[in-house]
Amino acid sequence: MQLGKDVAAIVTGGASGLGAASARALAAKGVKVGVLDLNEAQGAALAGEIGGIFAKCDVTSEASIDGALALVRKAHGQERILVNCAGIAVGKRIARRVKETGAIEAHDVATFAKVIQVNLIGTFTMIAKCAAGMMTLAPLKPDGERGVMISTASVAAEDGQMGQVAYAASKGGVQAMMLPVARDLARDGIRVCAILPGLFHTPMFDGLPEEARNSLAATVPFPSRLGHPSEFGQLAVHIAENIMLNAVSIRLDGAIRLAPK
Secondary structure: OOOOOOOEEEEEOOOOHHHHHHHHHHHHOOOEEEEEEOOHHHHHHHHHHHOOEEEEOOOOOHHHHHHHHHHHHHHHOOOOEEEEOOOOOOOEOOEEEOOOOOOEEEOOHHHHHHHHHHHHHHHHHHHHHHHHHHOOOOOEOOOOEOEEEEEEOOOHHHHOOOOEHHHHHHHHHHHHHHHHHHHHHHHHOEEEEEEEEOOEOOHHHHOOOHHHHHHHHOOOOOOOOOEOHHHHHHHHHHHHHOOOOOOOEEEEOOOOOOOOO
16 A cells, blocks of 8 residues: 555554554654544644544444444545554463462452453454445555555464463554455455564563663564664554565564463
């Protein structure tokens, strides 16, 4: 797809981290970007910075998604690009011994369900809603492409660590969706791909001491550092531009393979 002012995009989780980097990268190509996020202050600031539009959105609510899409589409028209970056992470083992009491505690269902709701079902709902919208668009020449959807999985989808059962399950689900969704939408010229980022310097890492960040960075074979969000944004743009990328999940990880813990 040739990116420019005639192309509209939606980025969920766009207020910070990988989402903000993707929004900036697309806007740098002239794309009209709709920033969807729960954080109104950061989302509106980012939208103002890149000349886009912000819509508050909770990806676990179908009504919230519908409202956000309606607002952005009214301003920019139907999107041809979706980048799903909204997500959460928790750390809990499937069962653990409580140090203080010695009791054995099972992973609670509510936490697991919340992670699945945000990371997997939220991604699914955005894909379904945007796919239906993209199907109304005229196909682009010469191949008949109508749109592309990029979702954020994680290297944890393939080598999840201790305490990542909920997170790994949610991201594994995102990765598993790519092929069947691509097959569903192939005749309509809509592509779907996933990016599996490794260790990236997102706001999640800002709370860690510098020593801890350096220790994590040293586990990455090459380059031995945390990834820059802009590098995620670069890949999102490349996927949007390269029509032969479809139904693929791309690890963006500096060759890291997560250790058990």
